[in-house]
Amino acid sequence: MEQDVAALSRRRFPVFTSERGGTASLVTGATGFFGAALVAALLERSADEVVCLVRAPDEERARKRLLTHLDRHVPQVRGQFGRLTALAGDVTDEHLGLSGAALTALTARIGRIFHAAADVNGSLPYAALRAGNVRATLHLCDLAARSGADLHHISTTAARTDAADGIPLEHLPSGYARSKWMAEQAVAAYRRSLPAARVLIHQLGALSAHTASGVSNPADFRWLFLRACLDLRAAPLMEGGLCWLPVDCAAAAVAAVALAPDADAAGLPDPLPVTATGAVPWHDVFSWLRQDGHRLGVVSPDGWWRRLDARLRTGQDEHLLALAALAPALPAARARGDAAVWRALAALAAPETPFDRPRLRRSLRALACAP
Structure with a gap:
């Protein structure tokens, strides 16, 4: 370097x-x-x-x-x-x-x-x-x-x-x-x-599925983690939350800034942070999954990783292997977005779209993760 x-x-x-x-x-x-x-x-x-x-x-x-x-x-x-x-x-x-x-x-x-x-x-x-x-x-x-x-x-x-x-x-x-x-x-x-x-x-920042199609990035660490929770029927006790921005919202922000003739006058910072301003607590994410019919027990983080190791010894699920190949750390919320930036983007017809329960449900359906 x-x-x-x-x-x-x-x-x-x-x-x-x-x-x-x-x-x-x-x-x-x-x-x-x-x-x-x-x-x-x-x-x-x-x-x-x-x-x-x-x-x-x-x-x-x-x-x-x-x-x-x-x-x-x-x-x-x-x-x-x-x-x-x-x-x-x-x-x-x-x-x-x-x-x-x-x-x-x-x-x-x-x-x-x-x-x-x-x-x-x-x-x-x-x-x-x-x-x-x-x-x-x-x-x-x-x-x-x-x-x-x-x-x-x-x-x-x-x-x-x-x-x-x-x-x-x-x-x-x-x-x-x-x-x-x-x-x-x-x-x-x-x-x-x-x-x-x-x-x-x-x-x-971290990007969730497209609002219209529900298609997500199946290789994303957070999706791998959520799918593993569903497969293991277990959710670890976690602090923090899921800081996710729908991919089409991020794309609209980039396109709006690029195409607007007066975007330079908006006073946007450079680099421009295109990240969600809030994080959904993990407790809420797991509650959404349970409300939609998924069975999720509660385990300690160490217990969750032990379950994952045990599953891998008995099968070769591709997404579980991909998750295990990453560092043994659970996903944490990233730095949150700037509300002032999103107010300026909203003036360019590119407002922030929050990640919510219907979007999570649509994404899981697109990934064929039915309860």
């Missing part, structure tokens, strides 16, 4: 010399959980074309992969898929996996870049995530510099640190958090190099 920080201080970005003419939005990571919701939000809030860079051998298979993913996650915008363009590419490549002609055409076509692609893995070291999270971000900064497009970098509260200077390794325990922090430093270096560019970092 130290070498990467030093390299950023010496890095030079391309200089944009032409008038910006493009209006399309470029989205990376559109086949991810948040990326799908973001594409839907852009289609709903703008009449502009949305171009998605998709990892695939060719454009036909890129489009098929993109539409299959969107059809599952955001079927409510199926009628607007005609405004989507899929490009087969790779954000880890210096030229984004595009030919010279295709990259030139893309540069002239776009007015906004939403970089949501990332390698999300809490167990891998920084070195293994550097290409997908740090170098890829630099490549999108280069594209923004060449095109003059606004750059919206999708980050995470995991990269948040109170350290005033230096490399805050003690505040960033995982390789993933360190790689996202370094990606933010890359964006900051780009902003310093081209101060006239419009650049904003969006730090997302």
